[in-house]
Amino acid sequence: MAVSVRIPTILRTYTGGESEVSAEGDTLAAVLDDLDARYSGIKGRILDEAGALRRFVNVYVGNDDVRFLEDLQTPTPDGSQVSVIPAVAGG
Amino acid sequence: MSTLLDENTTHTLRAGAFGHARSLACRECGHEVALGPSYACPECFGPLEVAYDFPAVTREQIAAGPRNIWRYKALLPVPDDIEQSPNTEPGFTRLLRADNLARELGLEKLWVKDDSTNPTNSFKDRVVACALSAARELDAKVFACPSTGNLANAVAAAGARAGIPTVVFIPSNLETPKKVNSAVFTEKLVAVEGNYDDVNKLASEIAGEEEGWAFVNVNVRPFYAEGSKTLGYEIAEQLGWRLPDQIVIPVASGSQLTKVDKAFRELIALGLVEDKPYKVFGAQATGCSPVSVAYKAETDAIRPVKPDTIAKSLAIGNPADGIYVLDVCRRTGGAVEDVSDDEVRDAIVLLARTEGIFTETAGGTTVGVLRKLVETGQLDASLETVVINTGHGLKTLDSVSDRVGPAATIAPSYDAFVASGVL
């Protein structure tokens, strides 16, 4: 299941400057594991010590925040777009 | 890739470009990064906030300054010559004793900080003025924002005055007056089919890709947020250099509430006001109350919601600073409360008929929550209380237009007037 992952500026040091990379996996958790295999250490930036999504990062599959879906177990069908975006305040 | 406002680029900033600001510090882990267009901690994604080496500041120096937010420029991330650059000069809005409303609610001493008289009629002119300064110092080519309406108005107007192109993004279902109030100042108002959280996501993505864009509440957010401190400074100065006992503040992203608290703590640390306890209360509309729900559940886990309320300016379902609102309200002994849309409408009419102040739905939410806090005993009616009105009622006219209107429609004759029963 190939998906495309948008990488925020602060994580592009892991991807050699790439803003969009591809990864494989049926769920967000599997995608993050695969991402970490390709770009070592990147998962530890997105997840906390307990393995949960960090408080100040929003992850989307398509247009939906995964916290409205199944969190790390959110399915990532072939061709989905995963976006990792720092939480921002304002209004 | 060399993007102008890329956080990885080192800029040659002119000396004092950010005043007495020292760095951007992570609110979660304390990691410090250089002043620039960064907003998320490279270690933990936590929000960055401006840290300072403040100079000694006296009440007299401040009082001698202009009657706008730049009187506090020594405490803001702006250069000393900030007044030389065109800006909308917001701030120093009136702090009104609200005896009629106090009597109605059963409070002893109440003030309304009326920020609806700012240049584009909301408190957002304050934050935008600080963001504009940062954008200028970083040599931004475009001034932009995602907005629930008021911020778009403020960005569009400030950009026009500063002569910098603006692009503002709003949810497409916003109130018409808010759309017009942006479109009149900018030809680039973009209505996005979605809610604010969708608009915010889009803006964050654009900020990561486009060259030279300063999104006021995304990549220059730390500077933007400091503008809200001026609300806190003004309240203290206008009370004769002291802090109120209690303050009620609306919460969307939660930024404003946390910055008013930051302002109070800074004033104490600088010796400009006496150290004393104060309680901070947050106000949300029930249809978008993720912070109030978390407060009541006594948890730190804020569950995002899909907003459904007439208080559209507060309709942020995924409030990034919500966790800090909980911290401030709990630390100070305050609370976070929410009211229904009907209570919002009632409070708009109540404030108008007791104090002659026409507030928008955000202010209706805040006054509605004030009333509820008194009724439930969460707020001490004998203590000095300030409630912030952050925006003007003409922008959300529809919310009360079916609630108020002519008492009678009559022929132009004395007899008709008598017969109408209005007297």
Ligand SMILES: Cc1ncc(COP(=O)(O)O)c(C=O)c1O
């Ligand atoms: C009138 C008004 N009041 C309050 C707020 C909430 O501010 P914050 O996002 O800082 O909590 C907003 C904007 O979002 C607003 O437009």
Ligand SMILES: [Zn+2]
């Ligand atoms: Zn951090």
